[in-house]
Amino acid sequence: MITKEIKALFCNIVDAENYDDSKVGRLVYSYDATPQYQSMPDAVIAPKNTAEISEIIKICNNYKIPIVPRGSGTNLCAGTCPTEGGIVLLFKHMNSILEIDEENLTVTVEPGVITLDMIAAVEKKRLFYPPDPSSMKISTIGGNINENSGGLRGLKYGVTRDYVIALEIVLPNGDIIQTGGKLAKDVAGYDLTRLFVGSEGTLGIITKAILKLIPMPETKKTMLALYQDLEAAARSVSKIIANKIIPTTLEFLDQPTLKVVEDFAQIGLPTDVKAVLLIEQDGPLEVVEQDMKKMAEICKAEKAISVQVAQSEEEAENLRTARRSALSALARLKPTTILEDATVPRSEIAQMVTAINEIAEKYSLDICTFGHAGDGNLHPTCTTDVRNHEEIERVEQAFAEIFQKAVELGGTITGEHGVGMMKAPYLHLKLGEAGIAAMKAMKQAFDPNNIMNPGKIFAKDTRKRVVVEK
Amino acid sequence: MITKEIKALFCNIVDAENYDDSKVGRLVYSYDATPQYQSMPDAVIAPKNTAEISEIIKICNNYKIPIVPRGSGTNLCAGTCPTEGGIVLLFKHMNSILEIDEENLTVTVEPGVITLDMIAAVEKKRLFYPPDPSSMKISTIGGNINENSGGLRGLKYGVTRDYVIALEIVLPNGDIIQTGGKLAKDVAGYDLTRLFVGSEGTLGIITKAILKLIPMPETKKTMLALYQDLEAAARSVSKIIANKIIPTTLEFLDQPTLKVVEDFAQIGLPTDVKAVLLIEQDGPLEVVEQDMKKMAEICKAEKAISVQVAQSEEEAENLRTARRSALSALARLKPTTILEDATVPRSEIAQMVTAINEIAEKYSLDICTFGHAGDGNLHPTCTTDVRNHEEIERVEQAFAEIFQKAVELGGTITGEHGVGMMKAPYLHLKLGEAGIAAMKAMKQAFDPNNIMNPGKIFAKDTRKRVVVEK
Numbered sequence: 001m002i003t004k005e006i007k008a009l010f011c012n013i014v015d016a017e018n019y020d021d022s023k024v025g026r027l028v029y030s031y032d033a034t035p036q037y038q039s040m041p042d043a044v045i046a047p048k049n050t051a052e053i054s055e056i057i058k059i060c061n062n063y064k065i066p067i068v069p070r071g072s073g074t075n076l077c078a079g080t081c082p083t084e085g086g087i088v089l090l091f092k093h094m095n096s097i098l099e100i101d102e103e104n105l106t107v108t109v110e111p112g113v114i115t116l117d118m119i120a121a122v123e124k125k126r127l128f129y130p131p132d133p134s135s136m137k138i139s140t141i142g143g144n145i146n147e148n149s150g151g152l153r154g155l156k157y158g159v160t161r162d163y164v165i166a167l168e169i170v171l172p173n174g175d176i177i178q179t180g181g182k183l184a185k186d187v188a189g190y191d192l193t194r195l196f197v198g199s200e201g202t203l204g205i206i207t208k209a210i211l212k213l214i215p216m217p218e219t220k221k222t223m224l225a226l227y228q229d230l231e232a233a234a235r236s237v238s239k240i241i242a243n244k245i246i247p248t249t250l251e252f253l254d255q256p257t258l259k260v261v262e263d264f265a266q267i268g269l270p271t272d273v274k275a276v277l278l279i280e281q282d283g284p285l286e287v288v289e290q291d292m293k294k295m296a297e298i299c300k301a302e303k304a305i306s307v308q309v310a311q312s313e314e315e316a317e318n319l320r321t322a323r324r325s326a327l328s329a330l331a332r333l334k335p336t337t338i339l340e341d342a343t344v345p346r347s348e349i350a351q352m353v354t355a356i357n358e359i360a361e362k363y364s365l366d367i368c369t370f371g372h373a374g375d376g377n378l379h380p381t382c383t384t385d386v387r388n389h390e391e392i393e394r395v396e397q398a399f400a401e402i403f404q405k406a407v408e409l410g411g412t413i414t415g416e417h418g419v420g421m422m423k424a425p426y427l428h429l430k431l432g433e434a435g436i437a438a439m440k441a442m443k444q445a446f447d448p449n450n451i452m453n454p455g456k457i458f459a460k461d462t463r464k465r466v467v468v469e470k
Numbered sequence: 471m472i473t474k475e476i477k478a479l480f481c482n483i484v485d486a487e488n489y490d491d492s493k494v495g496r497l498v499y500s501y502d503a504t505p506q507y508q509s510m511p512d513a514v515i516a517p518k519n520t521a522e523i524s525e526i527i528k529i530c531n532n533y534k535i536p537i538v539p540r541g542s543g544t545n546l547c548a549g550t551c552p553t554e555g556g557i558v559l560l561f562k563h564m565n566s567i568l569e570i571d572e573e574n575l576t577v578t579v580e581p582g583v584i585t586l587d588m589i590a591a592v593e594k595k596r597l598f599y600p601p602d603p604s605s606m607k608i609s610t611i612g613g614n615i616n617e618n619s620g621g622l623r624g625l626k627y628g629v630t631r632d633y634v635i636a637l638e639i640v641l642p643n644g645d646i647i648q649t650g651g652k653l654a655k656d657v658a659g660y661d662l663t664r665l666f667v668g669s670e671g672t673l674g675i676i677t678k679a680i681l682k683l684i685p686m687p688e689t690k691k692t693m694l695a696l697y698q699d700l701e702a703a704a705r706s707v708s709k710i711i712a713n714k715i716i717p718t719t720l721e722f723l724d725q726p727t728l729k730v731v732e733d734f735a736q737i738g739l740p741t742d743v744k745a746v747l748l749i750e751q752d753g754p755l756e757v758v759e760q761d762m763k764k765m766a767e768i769c770k771a772e773k774a775i776s777v778q779v780a781q782s783e784e785e786a787e788n789l790r791t792a793r794r795s796a797l798s799a800l801a802r803l804k805p806t807t808i809l810e811d812a813t814v815p816r817s818e819i820a821q822m823v824t825a826i827n828e829i830a831e832k833y834s835l836d837i838c839t840f841g842h843a844g845d846g847n848l849h850p851t852c853t854t855d856v857r858n859h860e861e862i863e864r865v866e867q868a869f870a871e872i873f874q875k876a877v878e879l880g881g882t883i884t885g886e887h888g889v890g891m892m893k894a895p896y897l898h899l900k901l902g903e904a905g906i907a908a909m910k911a912m913k914q915a916f917d918p919n920n921i922m923n924p925g926k927i928f929a930k931d932t933r934k935r936v937v938v939e940k
Contacts, residue, residue: 103712104815105714126714147657154654175907175908176904178902183813183845183881185847185885187885188893191631191667192909194664195665198657203660215714241573284757286754345573410651410652410653412655412657413658415655415657435662438647438916442660445911446908457660
């Protein structure tokens with residue numbers, strides 16, 4: 001509850017136009033990209049700088065007011081839904097690229113920078129920031145860091161965590177700390193930098209980041225391998241890696257996904273095949289050509305019915321864009337789209353794809369599957385309707401089985417979307433009670449009053465995944 | 471203090487031959503590779519498996535007995551010196567390579583495996599584990615993980631942290647947890663895997679690890695660039711990176727180091743130059759050749775007086791071995807060798823090298839400098855004699871200035887050796903009081919009774935770096 005007195009304290013810190021407790025203003029930030037989670041914040045604050053954030057958080061800590069840092073809200077785990085009310089903190093005034101350092105190959109950013117804007121800025125200097133979540137056109141770097149976002153280039157280049165080398169953080173007590181540096185190596189104490197990456201705004205507020213860049217690869221090639229057999233496609237993925245080729249991108253789309261994506265994007269994707277692999281390699285020209293040739297051979301040996309290399313960068317970009325639009329395309333089919341990201345070791349992809357299809361059949365559900373096959377990171381996606389309670393019950397049971405299966409195969413309940421509220425009821429499958437207890441102790445150490453994005457990561461009592469009672 | 475009753479509890483867990491409280495047995499484990507730190511443990515225990523460790527740690531936690539996990543003790547930060555007595559835990563029975571998974575490109579190991587043995591085993595399968603600390607012939611993987619060890623290939627491939635993807639950990643309360651998996655992506659809760667890497671045995675005991683491997687590079691080339699000007703060598707390092715070439719190895723040795731290394735290794739190193747860069751590139755042949763050519767041009771443009779490419783793998787291996795033997799070679803000069811690892815952004819190497827030389831002159835000390843120049847990770851090394859109290863006083867002042875300078879240049883007090891006891895008095899320079907407070911809160915969360923390797927990372931009262939009063 002924000003009383004008049006507390007509001008006055010906040011308004012002493014930020015200008016009046018940056019404190020909004022109007023109903024409309026709060027409604028806009030009552031939800032994020034995750035279906036079916038909504039909760040009204042008490043106020044929305046847009047600070048101008050780190051010092052203001054430090055003052056704001058001190059008040060929150062003093063009065064035990066929840067605070068939810070939020071970028072563009074594109075996450076899919078209800079990670080920025082203000083579940084317990086309180087403050088939603090916006091970074092619209094903290095959205096500058098502060099420096100591109102060509103000697104140390106780093107970029108320094110404020111959290112509100114749009115991912116793609118930053119990627120474009122560094123590419124102008126022939127530098128490369130690999131993490132490319134599908135939402136990168138609107139997502140912010142701050143959001144990417146808090147969720148440890150992945151993307152299509154993760155197989156070869158890793159995820160957001162692999163590129164964050166320094167952070168400025170405001171802790172719940174108002175302390176401002178600096179972690180890491182423009183350093184290839186730093187072992188001065190615990191690695192707070194990597195700990196905060198993927199901490200979902202539950203430990204403190206990231207107010208600045210230094211990201212590692214790498215030289216821009218010389219060239220890139222793209223191809224599609226078409227299959228009439230899902231498992232053959234999945235086997236091709238394992239075989240490519242086992243043959244010691246690490247392509248930049250190795251994406252999988254099944255036929256239902258292909259059909260809706262083609263319907264949406266109209267770029268001439270094949271819709272008469274059971275699955276495709278979208279494969280990309282980058283690097284020096286000779287290496288790329290050699291790898292593409294070898295991968296095409298492996299796919300054919302694994303019963304790909306055809307392998308087509310994109311003939312232009314435009315065609316390649318169309319294919320990538322089509323893949324990135326899979327969620328948007330599927331979302332058109334039915335009122336509710338539940339996109340998950342169960343992840344398994346690469347060697348288990350074929351088994352996981354089979355299991356997903358069996359589970360979909362068992363519960364009579366429409367589950368399309370696409371995703372980052374090279375990472376073992378699949379996105380089984382169910383198109384459904386939350387108003388159909390009977391079906392939603394089946395959806396819940398099906399996803400619980402999918403998570404259970406992923407963990408059985410040595411996998412995890414979430415590869416890149418985060419836990420948030422959505423996966424919290426399943427976290428014990430991966431971590432066990434002892435693992436959760438260790439993480440809760442850490443949370444308690446940083447945030448004893450539980451003001452930082454409360455209700456996320458750690459489940460309360462509910463096991464319901466889709467519909468949350470208010 | 472281990473009473474007879476407590477000893478009986480331990481001896482119920484491990485066989486009699488794996489519990490040693492003889493004076494000789496304890497003396498052997500009273501110190502590690504760090505000069506001038508020594509403290510007697512109460513007993514040395516060599517458990518056979520994780521279950522035994524869980525039982526042992528429960529007793530330690532119950533009776534507040536310190537426990538120090540120890541590999542081969544090659545660390546240079548007094549990280550495994552049993553400062554406050556208690557148990558030294560050995561991994562000599564837990565030294566198996568459990569699995570090399572060629573489909574997922576992983577190796578699963580127990581902590582006691584010797585680093586080089588594991589590297590050799592995976593290389594037989596054409597797989598590559600890049601971290602190669604100079605001590606790798608005798609260091610253990612468990613030690614490498616706890617210290618987040620670096621090495622000569624860190625510039626291109628990163629450090630130990632970048633290859634640890636899953637851990638089995640025994641927590642101070644005896645809980646056994648599993649983190650991560652054979653997974654390219656996992657965001658199920660906080661990243662305990664990376665947190666434990668580099669935690670110096672202060673949070674729990676690592677009992678198993680899964681490490682990521684990558685395909686073996688096709689080829690490798692090695693060259694030496696010779697300079698009559700230290701700063702020209704340092705500038706070459708920055709220029710190479712700024713030209714968007716990331717070589718595997720980019721090592722720096724100054725003339726004093728060259729002289730002692732040549733005296734020790736006798737392989738015909740040039741001793742009449744002020745500095746050399748040892749440069750290596752690996753990858754596909756065409757790329758390697760192109761990069762080597764470009765780097766040679768950059769070195770020459772920066773006033774290298776000569777650039778010599780190794781004509782055979784034997785010659786290249788000699789050069790690498792010579793570089794790795796720098797510490798051993800320097801250690802022959804005087805009774806005491808203090809090797810440090812202040813680290814700066816790559817762009818600041820020239821400034822840092824200059825500062826080190828100025829500081830050495832100011833305090834009339836012999837400080838040689840070598841190290842991983844490409845990482846900005848230098849090893850200023852002072853040959854001295856701890857019995858000369860007046861000189862040691864100057865050594866302390868000189869290193870304090872070196873650390874201060876590194877931090878001023880945006881660097882850190884330790885790039886790869888860890889904090890241990892040695893750097894604890896300087897940690898505030900890098901982290902500030904707020905950063906240290908945050909780390910202490912984490913330590914308290916995991917280890918409320920402070921049994922895990924107490925006295926490390928966090929300084930008590932002393933600021934003395936070399937001589938520790940007992």
